[in-house]
Amino acid sequence: MAVKIRLLRMGKIRNPQYRIVVADSRTKRDGRAIEFVGLYHPKEEPSRIEVNSDRVQHWLSVGAQPSEAVQAILSKTGDWQKFKGLPAPTEPLKVRAAAPDRKAAYEAEAQAAAGLADAPKAKKAAEPKKKAEAEAPAAQAEEQSGAGAGAEA
Numbered sequence: 315m316a317v318k319i320r321l322l323r324m325g326k327i328r329n330p331q332y333r334i335v336v337a338d339s340r341t342k343r344d345g346r347a348i349e350f351v352g353l354y355h356p357k358e359e360p361s362r363i364e365v366n367s368d369r370v371q372h373w374l375s376v377g378a379q380p381s382e383a384v385q386a387i388l389s390k391t392g393d394w395q396k397f398k399g400l401p402a403p404t405e406p407l408k409v410r411a412a413a414p415d416r417k418a419a420y421e422a423e424a425q426a427a428a429g430l431a432d433a434p435k436a437k438k439a440a441e442p443k444k445k446a447e448a449e450a451p452a453a454q455a456e457e458q459s460g461a462g463a464g465a466e467a
């Protein structure tokens with residue numbers, strides 16, 4: 315039996331998502347597979363590539379032939395070079411940054427909202443102080459000018 319490592323298409327129209335599978339070469343593209351060995355999502359930024367390296371190395375060692383597309387994917391992950399005994403790729407595989415923790419963001423928003431709820435009370439209490447502080451220098455200036463005027467007379 316001729317075995318190939320190839321892509322099995324999944325996903326929606328205009329949103330392809332592939333599984334990297336080991337299948338008999340005579341089966342249909344999306345037909346029955348022997349084993350699922352990885353993922354490839356080309357529309358994500360950067361492309362999502364996940365490969366079970368141990369299983370791919372096993373299948374390559376027993377004679378499975380990768381399709382051109384899968385060979386390009388395996389070259390990016392370094393599995394093809396590992397199988398052929400070549401040096402590893404110089405450019406590391408790009409990985410998406412970790413998604414922010416949604417729970418932490420929610421809690422931060424909740425605390426900010428709670429802080430805003432307390433802020434008007436604090437503002438109302440602070441406003442008379444600010445007015446008193448603003449009036450105090452003016453009153454002191456008047457007293458000084460009044461005291462200075464009284465001293466002259």
